[in-house]
Amino acid sequence: MVKVGILGAAGYTGGELIRVLLNHPSAEIVFANSESNAGNLVSNVHESLVGETDLCFTSEMPWDQVDVVFFCFGHGKSEAFLQEHEIPSRVKIIDLAQDFRIAGNHDYIYGLPEIHREQIRTAMHVANPGCFATCIQLGLLPLAKAGLLTHDVSVNAITGSTGAGQKPGATTHFSWRNNNFSVYKLFTHQHLHEICQALNEIRPTSAPHIIDTLDEGFSAQGVTIDFIPYRGDFTRGIFCTEVITLDQEIAAEEIASLYREFYQDAAFTYYSEKDINMKQVVNSNKALLHTELFGRKLVVTSTIDNLLKGAVGQAIQNMNLMFNLPEQAGLALKTSAF
Secondary structure (H helix, E strand, O other): OEEEEEEOOOOHHHHHHHHHHOOOOOEEEEEEEOOOOOOOEHHHHOHHHOOOOOOEEEOOOOHHHOOEEEEOOOOOHHHHHHHHOOOOOOOEEEEOOOOOOOOOOOOOEEOOHHHHHHHHHOOOEEEOOOHHHHHHHHHHHHHHHOOOOOOOEEEEEEEOHHHHOOOOOOOOOHHHHOOOOEEOOOOOOOOHHHHHHHHHHHOOOOOOOEEOHHHHOOOOOOEEEEEEEEEOOOOOOEEEEEEEEOOOOOOHHHHHHHHHHHOOOOOOEEEOOOOOOHHHOOOOOOEEEEEEEEOOEEEEEEEEOOOOOOOHHHHHHHHHHHOOOOOOOOOOOOOOOO
């Protein structure tokens, strides 16, 4: 049995993590840390868990009792926490924030199983990918590997209100979000860093460099990912469209074969021959992909649940790999037909 600790357990990702882990056959939650909620029942904050657990939040962090700890902090807080606290080296860490997603002076493995499964199996520290980054990368990785990303890529993606976290803000209140639609962080979303990093890692050396305009500027030479994010008036899920210009006409079946082959061993990522929609993945750890070809214009659609495959589900998928458990363990989550 894997003994689990959760830090930042009172937020959306913390609550979702608890919900899924309560039904994991090989995991046990030892502590759910929240300084502001210490002593309160978890179900008093995460009300969907009423009747499912008598677990209480705690301010304690008994490292000697856990095998792995999940960081469910806001961005920037994980690195600060590690500077202030000493976690035993034997305790594995899965960070759901963005602090360690970019390669640098650390040993965190970027936790996208579709490309890093074997590295994750032996990792002590994993940086869980971002939600937009997961959905967008899954749509582009087969093309990057085949060297087909030779022109700037147009990406539009819409996310639900849970993507903004639990703390209310001007653009998350129901009265503003309901029946509304808006754009934000045009071309500057922070997930562009990790998207470009993964695409560059997998592309052939002969293919153009994927430019991270946040670092290199728009004057640099290469292919840009022109990403426009949208806020949707729904709670959870991400739906993404990606438009790619090909150098030459390629048969639609050849493109579909690229995707089927690339994801043939993926535990939760599937290529669909038919149009996809977001309801097919919400409340599950699935990612669905579909392609359509219009001459030299290729349109890729991808969709995930931002709280599951885009966060908690993928984090548990990584935990399963790190502890040599079946990759699907605890993640047989079913979508609704309606």
